[in-house]
Amino acid sequence: MTIHTHQTAPTQFVEANGIRFAYRRFGKRGGVPLVFNQHFTGTIDHWDPAVTDGFAKDREVILFNNAGVSSSSGEVPTTFEKMGANAVAFIKALGLTKVDVLGFSISGFVAQEITLQAPDLVRRLVLVGTGPRGGEGMATRMPEAQQIFGATYDPPDEIWLSVHFTRSNASQAAGREFLKRFRRRTENRDPQVNEKVAPAQTEAIGKWGAPRESPFEYLKSIRQPTLVVNGGKDVIIYSVNSFILQQNLPNAQLILYPDASHGSQYQYPELFVAHVSMFLDA
């Protein structure tokens, strides 16, 4: 039997909700798989192999594109509620009845929706670089994010140096190591998303982030043990939102990393895998 890694795992497909979902599945079988939910305009290939292969040593890892993203068919819905429903359909289509769910950035919103909509499906929840409905500065892009997403980059994937890392020398050096790992897979790489993805996801972000009465009340319904992780200096979804998640979820641990922005898990991949593994195995 071939032991697949982030580099070699083939892209597979499964149908559900009228959507053909692209996914990759690898790692040690037998336990509860960990399902990864990706950030704004990201695909299966936007994860860090140091993170995914790090987890794959001890558990099955499932990466997938939600509806309308890259090699998955369908369209990106304009609400996270519908993205969550699609993700639940995908997980069930694999025949799984219990998973751990990791959501990064806007797919931390998807991960919350999965847990709210299918509580029996989710054993433990990991929320990375994300926030609650109606969180601080989440209705529209904050000045730092406007600047970062408004600039041009050559090569284009250098945008992630600004999105995921702080401006410090140490963080940028970690970012360049991340980019090397990120680019390492060259065969059967997932295509970039089409031009309809960003507008649909942006519309959904506006609805999720909009201010409202008692915005954090819904978090009381998420009873799963939850680990909230972020950099202490996240300029995309402000770090205070991770604190708000921890304060309002009934059973949540919080970890904030030093001198780290939105992609703290790529700045400290070994530490992140160790912390999350301790949490998942508790």
Place this chain on the structure above:
Amino acid sequence: MTIHTHQTAPTQFVEANGIRFAYRRFGKRGGVPLVFNQHFTGTIDHWDPAVTDGFAKDREVILFNNAGVSSSSGEVPTTFEKMGANAVAFIKALGLTKVDVLGFSISGFVAQEITLQAPDLVRRLVLVGTGPRGGEGMATRMPEAQQIFGATYDPPDEIWLSVHFTRSNASQAAGREFLKRFRRRTENRDPQVNEKVAPAQTEAIGKWGAPRESPFEYLKSIRQPTLVVNGGKDVIIYSVNSFILQQNLPNAQLILYPDASHGSQYQYPELFVAHVSMFLDA
């Protein structure tokens, strides 16, 4: 050679600054020792053996009474600056030139002072259940703390069930296990503090917690890698102060534990020792 533990380590004494400091020292030698700084009115015997012996497997542990506390001579100063200076004198009197420092509750203030006054002495810093100068709700006792410290307990050490743990069944059950461990040492136990300790420490707390201009600016001078740990529901020093510490220290990681109050490290001793050990060994 006898291998000592929390239960068996003899109380030793060392002179410095005209004070005879009581301390206990045990655990695996050869690395950087970890010096523990105790909470309000607490002594050497207020630490949890599950924590101290947990660390002692891999490093030397030093517990001590600062000036005027229990079996140490002298008087409790009415500023944390002076308590920090006494702690520095104690550490140097042991002939140590580099230590890791752990401070819990008001001795998290002492630990910050040690680091500010003797930066070359401190390798890494662990701040547990504590806050910055002029932190939120730190100038006077908040309503929860007034209620807890104003009540009577029989036996008296049951006060720690209210100080260190939340009111949930799970937290209180962990608290009763803590109390069993806490009471286990019966021989050569440290005496309770005299009646002058609480007023002096309380006066010092008032000065430390008082509001001021740019209260958190001084934290930029603490360059050591720092781990900030607390329960997410600390009612003695509000948990938001741990977030403030992380946000303002140049190189700090934050961990908040679920359903835990001031003594989260006694609710999750194995997890706490594992997290802190990962940090100290990084």
